[in-house]
Amino acid sequence: MNIDSIHNGIVIDHIAAGRGMQLYHLLQLDKLDCSVAIIKNVNSRKMGKKDIIKVDGTVDIDIDAIGYVDPKATVNIIRDEKLVEKRDIVLPERLVNVVRCKNPRCISSTEQELDQVFVLKDRDKGIYRCLYCEAKAEG
Amino acid sequence: MRSLIDILDLSVEELDEMVKVAEDIMANPAKYAHKCDGKKLATMFYEPSTRTRLSFEAAMYELGGNVLSVASAASSSAAKGESVADTAKMISCYADILAMRHPKEGAPLVASMNATIPVVNAGDGGHNHPTQTLADLLTIHCEKGRFDNLTIGLCGDLKFGRTVHSLIAAMCRYPNVKFVLISPVELKLPSYVKTEHIKPSGHTYEQTTDLEAVMPQLDVLYMTRVQKERFFNEEDYLRLKDSYILTPEKLRNAKEDMIIMHPLPRVNEISVAVDNDPRACYFKQAYYGKIMREALILKLLEVQ
Incomplete structure (x- = not known):
């Protein structure tokens, strides 16, 4: 399966398998005009299976919503096709x-x-x- | 500026202090007769209530204060669509303290977030009723002389009975309390009350449908009414409303010094034949409620 690499955007990785769609709806990614990919049931050495969401566009993502759905997910910020920041997710108060x-x-x-x-x-x-x-x- | 939305807003130390003030009010009412001279209590009751509203109003009059009262939602601006937040801001301009009853859960909290005066939750739907719990606590303290080492039976509607939830939360903070939960299966105590209050406190509880079987072990029997207004379906209400009716016969095996409590109003869950039993405390409970509301008003208005 081939998903284009991202120029400027966000990759939400290590989402527990099956929760990608819930996150897609909570983050209201359906309302974006840019390319959004949900990849389900990706093989993972650590997790067995996981979901990944890729957003090719500069958008504000509600980190708290990600923490609510899956605090073990990771958020990678991509600029000019390079990983510039990794954000840890915690369960928000x-x-x-x-x-x-x-x-x-x-x-x-x-x-x-x-x-x-x-x-x-x-x-x-x-x-x-x-x-x-x-x-x-x-x- | 403090408000009282949930009984757990008050620490155990604050409750102890309020019990002491309440006992002093009962012993020396004249000392408190002018403590709130010039102060105004607004009572906003969006749901039918007789005793709670009268109790608040009587408490304020006993302290020398005045009362602004709206009798029902139909005669208030809520009928015109005003939000709770706006109502709270408006009342802050007129009164020094607000007591609010509302059918929607959380409405008094919203009021407290917007008011510039203390707000007292006088009952928000099936959620909380902290001043009833204050009445219950003073009753237990005055009639049993302690809050610890008690076996408390709670009987009737434990699902929607907000007074039951608040009383359990409050009593879980005292040592060696056992709860006996007596209800029809459909009206069992919600599991979150057990997992978030009883279990973390290390106290034990027992669930049963048989009131008479557990009667001999109880120090306190707290009866509740099956509340028609909490049911979406009238058939369910009719089926469950007569689940428990306390009669002198059922009290035969009860301890001599057990106390019978009820937040009132009762319908038929306690037979009138029980009223003359020396263990019946439910009318005294209403008196204690007024005294604790006085202690609360003094505390929230920071009157020494």
Whole structure:
């Protein structure tokens, strides 16, 4: 399988196999005009299988969203076809407007101007809860 | 400027201090009769409530303060579509402290993020009801004389019962407390309350559907109402509403010094025949609630 190398952009590597598409949607990569590749189930010595996302364009990526989906992923910044920066991902303490609260009883379900805020409650299990109603983050 | 949104916003030391103030208020009410002269409490209740609103208002009057009250959401600007944030900013211009009840979970938190006065959560849907927990804690302290070494039975709707969740969270901070969770299978305590409060505290719990079988071990029996307003489906409510009805017969095997609590209002889950039993504390609990709200108002307004 051949994917063109990137001139200026981002490679999100070491995504747990199967989570690439979730990340694609959360990062709203479908709204970009530049080339975006999702490569699924790539053989990996370390991980067995992994997903990779390549974005050929200078865009702001929400690092927190990547941390939420897979804190073990890595982010490589490419300029002029060269790797210029590697960013480590950590599980963020707060997620702002990354996921929506699905609890119909939550105040954020009716007051649309409120930020959707989730707070990390259990780092080991990666559990986030809504700041307002404490419902668990899903999706 | 402090607000009270969740009972865990208060440390154990702060709760101990509030219990001491509450005991002093009960012993010397005249000493507190003018502590809040010139201060105004606004009560915004977007959901039906009698006792909580009256309790807050009575508490403020006992302290010499005044009350601004909106009786229901239908008569407030929320009916015109005003956001909670805007309402909180507006009320900050009129009052010194705000007590808010709202059907949406998290609404009082949003109010506290936007108000410039202390906000008290007076119940947000099925989520939190910290001032009821303050009432429960003072009841336990005054009637049992301690917060530790207790076996607490919680009976009825443990799924949607916000007072149950808050009481468990608060009691988990004291040593050697055992919880006995008595409910129909459909209304069991949500697992997050167990995994995030009971288990990390090292306390034990037991789950059962049989109230009479566990009665002899209880020091406190906390009854709750199956709340119609928490059900999306009326059939489920009708099927579950009469799951537990406490009668004098069921109390035969209970300890002599056990106390029976209930956040009120009750429907039929405690028979009126139990009211004269010396172990029945639910009306005293309402009195303790008013006293603890006084202690809370003093604390949040930083009145010495």
